[in-house]
Amino acid sequence: MASVLTPQSKDFPRWYQDVVARAELAENGPVRGTMVIRPYGMAIWERMQAEVDVRIKAAGARNVYFPLFIPESYLRREAEHVEGFSPELAVVTHAGGKELEEPLVVRPTSETVFGEYMAKWIQSYRDLPLLLNQWANVVRWEMRPRVFLRTTEFLWQEGHTAHATEADAAAYARRILHDVYEDFMVNVLALPLLLGRKTVKERFAGATNTLTLEAMMGDGKALQMGTSHELGQNFARVFDIHHLDATGAQQDCWTTSWGVSTRMVGGLIMGHGDDAGLRLPPALAPTQVVVLLVRDEAGAGDVAAKLVTELAGAGHRVELDARVDQGFGRRAVDWELKGVPVRVEVGPRDLAEGNVTVVRRDRGEKVSAPLASVPGRVADLLVEIQRDLFDDATRRRDERTAEVTTIEDALEAAKTGFVRIPWATVGEEGEARLAREAVTVRCLQRPDGSVPDTADDADLVAVVARSY
């Protein structure tokens, strides 16, 4: 009976109060669309960062940091890029008490600065591939901000790479898509995805190809969880990212860029949340197990503390809640809202029989278990919960995905979920028609759901849906 959680849900404020707060910085209301990430929300984001970062490094990229301000002229160099971003730029015109000769743009993304420096750093094919990544904040003055999903300022990771050949760049963009993003979202976030190519209309400004990962939220709408772009030689040409190849000939590089952001926190909440709050997959949860001391009587406090040590020793992220001056129910609800996967309740009543109570957050099931069995049971539960969250979300996605053959049917079916329709029967005209009804082509796939190598395959399937 779990209801659909969206930022528009009546109960949403209760949900995210531990995670995020609306920023209210200006005298006349908030700075539009900004948010303050509270400690628990930050802990979740930090876990995401850690898991994504380790995968990025495994893919060979190194972390760097570039400036927040970008000279306006940099953005102008790539025509499509500036056209795509100019409406949403925040521009600094004054600094140091005087008007600047050239305005500075607060980065909406950093292709241009990376391009400027890659050009200096790359001389030879031996310098390639150059695989860089940065964790940073970016600002995009969107027309319509939405809490979590499209905030004016957000935190993200942006990777920027340069390659000697188109094939190498294309392969790397796919490697990031699968080995970093898909692996993280499926195995850590427990969210099933649809992967594919963006249509020309939906492509990143300045890219030659955009690969995307789309997840279905509780209300059947799609959320773009991340993207990996092939930028062709567009940026290389305008930023002079050249190299000498093995034959001594001057060549333009092929570049890519790719990113995931704090939007994933929203996707996580909307993908797994239920009426009682967050439900965090164990692989992600900052706290996987909470040992809740019911009352500190009959040695329960010592048992709880020992249990915490034991569970931590087994490698779990565990926390002790010994706030016995607060009511039990209050504390139990607190941990449920936070979505901690497993709760172990230690109190004198159960303990008299050598038992404790083990509760799993995702299903709400409570069982009494012998104290000695807890470590093993907890370990099993963490694995089970991770799997069950993924299976539940997958079931929901499959149930709400329709196969149709006409635009009319697609429009109807998109009211409740995803729609798969032959791309040949949609085309750019059909895409425009869908767009008038607020339905967009989320991605193009092969019939078997895999990512197509080109946009020209005759049997491509379009996945269309309403989106955030």
Add this chain to the structure above:
RNA sequence: CGGGGAGUGGCGCAGUGGUAGCGCACAGCCUUUGGGUGGCUGAGGUCGUGGGUUCAAAUCCCAUCUCCCCGACCA
């Protein structure tokens, strides 16, 4: 920018011309502790802003600002 809705303690709301209220949260004390315990006391508000009508405005009129929802934008 177009179409809807709303601005009253921290949050959620009631209050259609006559002394600014309720619930939650907050502070203190007591009570309680295996699912948001109950009681007493208390702190906290230029009713978004500016103007107008009136003996009298949260309430009526005009203007304005902001926020939320739907659309164009998007990680």
